[in-house]
Amino acid sequence: MQKIEQFLDSKDIRVTAMRLLIYKFLAEKQVAVTLSDIENAFEKADRTTLYRTIKTFEEKAIVHKVDDGTGITKYALCEQGCNCEIETDLHLHFHCNNCNETVCLTEHKIPQIKVPDGFVSENVNLVVKGICDKCSGQ
Amino acid sequence: MQKIEQFLDSKDIRVTAMRLLIYKFLAEKQVAVTLSDIENAFEKADRTTLYRTIKTFEEKAIVHKVDDGTGITKYALCEQGCNCEIETDLHLHFHCNNCNETVCLTEHKIPQIKVPDGFVSENVNLVVKGICDKCSGQ
DNA sequence: TCAATAAATGCACTTCCATTGCATTGGTTT
DNA sequence: AAACCAATGCAATGGAAGTGCATTTATTGA
Numbered sequence: 199m200q201k202i203e204q205f206l207d208s209k210d211i212r213v214t215a216m217r218l219l220i221y222k223f224l225a226e227k228q229v230a231v232t233l234s235d236i237e238n239a240f241e242k243a244d245r246t247t248l249y250r251t252i253k254t255f256e257e258k259a260i261v262h263k264v265d266d267g268t269g270i271t272k273y274a275l276c277e278q279g280c281n282c283e284i285e286t287d288l289h290l291h292f293h294c295n296n297c298n299e300t301v302c303l304t305e306h307k308i309p310q311i312k313v314p315d316g317f318v319s320e321n322v323n324l325v326v327k328g329i330c331d332k333c334s335g336q
Numbered sequence: 337m338q339k340i341e342q343f344l345d346s347k348d349i350r351v352t353a354m355r356l357l358i359y360k361f362l363a364e365k366q367v368a369v370t371l372s373d374i375e376n377a378f379e380k381a382d383r384t385t386l387y388r389t390i391k392t393f394e395e396k397a398i399v400h401k402v403d404d405g406t407g408i409t410k411y412a413l414c415e416q417g418c419n420c421e422i423e424t425d426l427h428l429h430f431h432c433n434n435c436n437e438t439v440c441l442t443e444h445k446i447p448q449i450k451v452p453d454g455f456v457s458e459n460v461n462l463v464v465k466g467i468c469d470k471c472s473g474q
Numbered sequence: 475t476c477a478a479t480a481a482a483t484g485c486a487c488t489t490c491c492a493t494t495g496c497a498t499t500g501g502t503t504t
Numbered sequence: 505a506a507a508c509c510a511a512t513g514c515a516a517t518g519g520a521a522g523t524g525c526a527t528t529t530a531t532t533g534a
Contacts, residue, residue: 212501214511233491244513249492251511265405267461269521270491292455309447311462316469317430323405323463324449331454350530352482371520382484387521389482407492408520 209258216243220251221260221275230264230272230291230300266293266300266325274302288322294330301330347396354381358389359398368402368410368429368438404431404438404463412440426460432468439468 202221203213211217223239224231236248252273255261264272288308293300308324340359341351349355361377362369374386390411393399402410426446431438446462 247512267403292451295458303452311464313430313464314441316472318467318472319464320433320466325461326449326451326457328458329456334454334456385483
């Protein structure tokens with residue numbers, strides 16, 4: 199666990215028990231999670247704390263928001279290869295209509311999108327919906 | 337206005353004053369609108385009516401939902417060239433970070449997106465964010 | 475035309491998620 | 505140990521989405 203502590207420290211975040219737990223939770227999950235997911239996993243903790251922890255993580259570029267179109271914001275750890283601040287490095291997200299899970303397809307970059315004259319592209323969000331590998335049974 | 341009446345009729349929708357007004361409102365706007373936008377435009381009408389009208393329009397493929405990542409659902413008229421039921425015909429949406437407006441770039445189709453083995457793509461949502469032509473000043 | 479029927483509208487309420495203010499706790503620093 | 509600041513917890517708010525039910529309005533058909 200020393201690793202996580204060092205990591206948080208390197209991000210200028212004070213290490214607390216709660217933050218370690220939440221980070222661990224996110225790291226174990228391979229999918230983007232909602233605040234409710236975290237809430238269910240830590241019923242002892244207050245919702246606000248979780249909310250603010252995630253917000254802090256987001257500000258420090260430890261997690262990024264995932265808008266998969268379900269209307270509920272999800273969050274996923276920024277892994278190696280996830281430079282979510284950099285426009286040209288955005289990956290896409292896949293939302294499974296069956297199990298309702300959303301995963302980052304980090305290795306799949308978003309192709310260059312052309313926009314009409316006068317429009318300036320700063321950011322791109324691309325969500326593919328369908329059936330994920332687990333649900334399609336292969 | 338006869339045109340609109342005929343159009344609604346062709347979509348198997350009963351023509352009412354409210355529906356004509358809302359349709360006209362959507363047609364005049366060149367951008368995707370939220371329920372609140374419509375609400376503000378028709379303060380005399382009940383929100384539920386507007387909500388259900390839009391829902392009806394959506395079911396009859398008169399409007400389509402636009403999820404531009406603001407967290408608030410927007411709606412835009414399906415124009416010629418908008419076959420929003422057909423997967424391969426999806427256009428992309430542009431959200432302006434300055435004026436907060438979202439427009440359909442109907443003529444810009446979403447490129448084919450490759451997903452990993454085992455994943456089945458059914459639907460794609462692509463939102464480009466940045467500065468729109470009006471705000472970029474050209 | 476008038477009754478019967480169905481759809482559209484309006485009102486009240488609920489739920490869910492996101493967010494904030496304020497008090498309190500706990501850890502750091504000097 | 506005192507002072508300070510960040511983290512946590514509690515309570516409450518706000519906004520959007522959605523639902524149930526009563527009422528009005530329009531359509532149908534006897």
